[in-house]
Amino acid sequence: MPPRMPIESGVPDPFQYMHPLMAKNYGAWKYHERPRPGVLCHTAKSGEKIWTVRAGTPRQLDLYTIRNLCDIADKYAESHVRFTIRSNIEFMVSDEASVQPLVDKLTSEGFPVGGTGPSVTMIAHTQGWLHCDIPASDASGVVKALMDELHEEFTHENMPNRVHMSTSCCQINCGGQADIAINIQHTKPPKINHDLVANVCERPLVVARCPVAAIRPALVNGKPSLEVDEKKCICCGACYPPCPPMQINDPENSKLAIWVGGKNSNARGKPTFHKLVAAGIPNNPPRWPEVAAILKKILNVYKGDAKDWERLSDWVERIGWPRFFELTELPFTKYHLDDWRGARDSLNASAHIRF
């Protein structure tokens, strides 16, 4: 028998798995309501309605959890689910009466119902120590620790607008832009294991990868290796993936940082990048309490001060950074002044002043 070759079938057709009411009213929805946190009701132009119940998951799912979710879907819903981009699971039902029993069941099985509207929804996260080859922190663990703290905010809609968060386990930041993003900042240049470089790393490639041209090829103990200009090095870690002997992760000196005000939607202003607000936070497993404390402080201040429909970025734009630092009680340092390309545009070139 010739070896089996792949069926290059690509992205599967979703209609085969989609809730029939969604397939039927595809492209013909009229409006939606949120009868309660975690529940959406979409009304089609045809007048038909579908209820969605959204619940949190840990994303990293074991077979038991998935099969349990399937059991719930079969018994309390209509056997159709979808996952959101934030790893929440959604159960669709065509009958309002099914909503409450489904919510109750999910809750009792430990799946928090929420994440809709102006709530803090699930944190977009990455692989961390569980699977990635370059992480300086964990992913699922950080998220579990933080979502425990934010459970109330997930299951209630008490925020001014939706809050999208992300965490990332290295500076590459697979988690992406967010209202609040948490990443790692290394503060020591890579320590080079010179014995390994020659075997594992293509040297020109690593040299080319450094964003500030801090790496040059060098002979160390007679062997081809690399050298880092520590004055230039910005500790970004970009050299580590292509050349693991350039150890950048450091249990002590790789610190967590918090960035706020990222927004990818076009609502109101154009999309904006998130900005640094706090750094130097210890990478403290298993519950990262220092991160959680700052995060909650920021969220509380936002919750108390922002107006309806203001995303975190809109709110800070209105109240200004001086007030942000005042209200959150976070220190403002010279590191908050950008110094990367185009940094000049981040300075205050105006007499717009906040008192």
Add this chain to the structure above:
Amino acid sequence: MPPRMPIESGVPDPFQYMHPLMAKNYGAWKYHERPRPGVLCHTAKSGEKIWTVRAGTPRQLDLYTIRNLCDIADKYAESHVRFTIRSNIEFMVSDEASVQPLVDKLTSEGFPVGGTGPSVTMIAHTQGWLHCDIPASDASGVVKALMDELHEEFTHENMPNRVHMSTSCCQINCGGQADIAINIQHTKPPKINHDLVANVCERPLVVARCPVAAIRPALVNGKPSLEVDEKKCICCGACYPPCPPMQINDPENSKLAIWVGGKNSNARGKPTFHKLVAAGIPNNPPRWPEVAAILKKILNVYKGDAKDWERLSDWVERIGWPRFFELTELPFTKYHLDDWRGARDSLNASAHIRF
């Protein structure tokens, strides 16, 4: 007798020349009104009022003109005048009844009364062929030609908000940011008169002056001279002032360009730089009709489409650049895409689209 040494007296005290009512109410004004174009009435907290009549001048004043203005001030006003930053002259009177005769007199003597409120005020301008050592065009002449065309707009307040214009006779642009700025863009790299370089130019200094490092020292015909990498050269003319043998001005290929949307005030948005809208306009003395035509087109469209209090920059921000080019019928080209430092931020990084 020892030679006379300067009295280093610095900036003269203005109070000795100031209208007494202004000196008296110094720092204690309450509000102002504009009874008619070209006339301001300021009311002090004391209740006293002062009327200001503003008139246009050519800035380059001969003794006759100045003495004539003095005669008018003595006879029709109260012998106190001031000049604005835009070379308009202001006559102050303490009596409303003096206003009309003063206005009439100025008008009959050929000094247009206006430039206040939402009008097109005098164009800020520079030296040009009359005095500067590096101009590619004239200054006073361009301004005279354009103000002739804009006389109506100076003497009336029919614009949405005040219009500040500037012209400049080389790319250095001593005229500065403006709602509408007119400058020169060279389109040929400098032609070097190699015989002169060694005598007139400090070569390292010139090399350092080039913003794109296109100049290198070279030996030409055995003499120390300079060489320009024409591929790199952006024809900015920065090398010409320190090294006049690097002839950049070209009667044919130095063309006029128009920039719009500069604003230095902090009103509403922060200050903004002006942006290129038209280029390749012939440098056509004595009346530069091609510039005048485009200018008037832009002003007319702005006048017709902008809302009250919108500066040109505010207006374009609201209606968008696609509409600006549509309404002004100016061509949009690849040159409108910025490619200088930080240019990336000028691209549309959003789904905000204008139809």
Add this chain to the structure above:
Amino acid sequence: MSKPMHDTPMLDQLESGPWPSFVTGLKRLANDEGKPYQDTMVDLLGQLELSYKTRKGYWKGGTLSVRGYGGGVIPRFSEVGDQYPESKEFHTLRIMPPAGMHYDTKILRELCDVWEKHGSGLIAFHGQSGDIMFQGAKSNKIQDAFDDLNDIGFDMGGAGPAVRTGMSCVGAARCEQSCVNEQKILRLLVNNFLDDMHRPALPYKFKFKVSGCPNDCMNSVQRSDMSVIGTWRDDMKVDQDEVKAYVAQKGRKYIVDNVITRCPTKALSLNDDDTLAVDNRNCVRCMHCINVMTKALSPGDDKGVTILMGGKRTLKIGDLFGTVIVPFMKLETEEDYEGLVEMAENVIDFFAENALEHERTGEMIDRIGLANFLEGIGLDVVPNMISEPRRSSYVNMVDWDEEAQKWNDRKAA
């Protein structure tokens, strides 16, 4: 009896608290008597606990793939395999989900069955690029696992310098804002480039993401090389009765302060009779007013997409948003869709030929300039591509007249 559990005092602390615990899940697998993955998961927990203690990761990469394909598997070999031998191989298969991530319980159970048999029992729904991540296969199980997944209709996603797995929002399936057929666009694009996905040979990764409207629920502007966003060209729809009802409910001041003043282009005005005046020529389709007054306002009828290029994360010139290269493209007829695919082909060809090694599209465009990129893929410059024209006078505009002529010719045409 299987391998005994390692002590995991730190991980254990992640079992308490109201959020469902992945540790509990991992332990369940490690305690799953008799299952092929049981020992693997015991050692995996051991290694993870070690990471928590030492604050260090212990995986390294390698090279692995399935027959016929060059990418899609993320190989992981442990650096502490001597201490945790059963999990010393813990590879991931990136498998593309149905567009929009719709499942029924039947297919979910089938996916579980495959991973019970050949894998670790640990599946992520989903990775940040949208893949179902089947994590924890040993090297010798990869092929079997893939074959079984492939048999039930699933295909490998992207990894390495390749077209990557894409994402599209729920959109038309359940969203009144949807302006386009998101799943169709996504499938058309990705499925057209399966060769570039499965046999990585591009300069670097290339991602497609599709959002049905400018709310951009797929983060496409920042997280994809080619972002396709639904929009409309005619006037938005206004149901003035619903507007009045909303004003009545919330009060005029609330509407002014939360809707009217938030419009980025001041295109809204509240009339004295509590109806809404929309200056559609100046609406930039930001979605805000429509989001707030979802019953009263909705997108127009003349729908299509805006296309942006170059979004990505930080390496190596800094974070980039995509920027507009096609302000509006109608997607109605099959020819329209073919036009979209053709454009993507031009883009990927140009990228393949002109990007440097490990250079994303956004970096390439930044390096060569948008004008050159557009010329390379055969698109004309238009003002919707910029947020403002050049403010630097440092430029040689020698060809101004010819360039201006091009515009005038196009306008006349």
Add this chain to the structure above:
Amino acid sequence: MSKPMHDTPMLDQLESGPWPSFVTGLKRLANDEGKPYQDTMVDLLGQLELSYKTRKGYWKGGTLSVRGYGGGVIPRFSEVGDQYPESKEFHTLRIMPPAGMHYDTKILRELCDVWEKHGSGLIAFHGQSGDIMFQGAKSNKIQDAFDDLNDIGFDMGGAGPAVRTGMSCVGAARCEQSCVNEQKILRLLVNNFLDDMHRPALPYKFKFKVSGCPNDCMNSVQRSDMSVIGTWRDDMKVDQDEVKAYVAQKGRKYIVDNVITRCPTKALSLNDDDTLAVDNRNCVRCMHCINVMTKALSPGDDKGVTILMGGKRTLKIGDLFGTVIVPFMKLETEEDYEGLVEMAENVIDFFAENALEHERTGEMIDRIGLANFLEGIGLDVVPNMISEPRRSSYVNMVDWDEEAQKWNDRKAA
């Protein structure tokens, strides 16, 4: 009879039209029988006509100054002096005007008399940096002209790598928006640096400009190295009766669309009773609402200045606006004013020592980074200096804790 007039067909065309003509003025001087400058002006018109014909300039620079000073004269020698010998020297004296450019007719006539005697009769009110430009002296007349001007109370302005002539707006003399004593600030600053003005020895030019409020009628943000702008710190003043009167006159919709929606920070709200709610904590003192409703609104009482550094035109890194280095400085007591001068001294010392040749302050700050500049002049970083914090993660924050401590210490103090 003096030198006959050259034909000036092109310039003649600039005598028609409603705007007063500088050509007519020049001709008047050229026709001024018996005056020492008559022939000069005849040839000047000849050379200018030549420029109009050939589209080329014919002046070149040189070195000239008055006794005791190194700068302030702009020497101009003609390259076509053989054709136009009488105007082959045509130098300019830059003379500083009274702050705010106030004159009475007596002093204006005196200025004229000097220039009638020693110069060309041509004076510009004013140059873009604010100087009275006495244009067209021959080399041997410069000293006499200056001496006479100096005797009646005027001093030389700046040129070359020096502190330059500064400008302040009319401000307190006739403007209700004025928050400070503009002329005092300007005179204090410039007059403190007369040595740096008159004996050019800085790396490059350095300009002061003073505006009494954020309308910045002196363009200081873009046209000066050190921009001093009046502002206030407490609440703006609102006369609600005048507000109501304005609403009554213009209508609510007009107010909402032209005032409320234009506030950059959404700090305004129109109450249902037609009074205005101002959220003063979020007002950024942009001036818009105050400009529109000048009778109803005005700056608060706790006044002072904001200081920005680094504005300039294009050479060589591109146009720069100044950026905030002092968000607020009170200027009430003489010590306050001394503090301002001291700060300017620190800035100019630092500039003198650290800027490269021909480098403006803005370029220097861009090159070394704002943080280093602030450290150099002894100022602390505060959030009002930025429009947003760092968005690039490319930074080594090893000293975070110490830097954070500085902030906390300052807050506690």
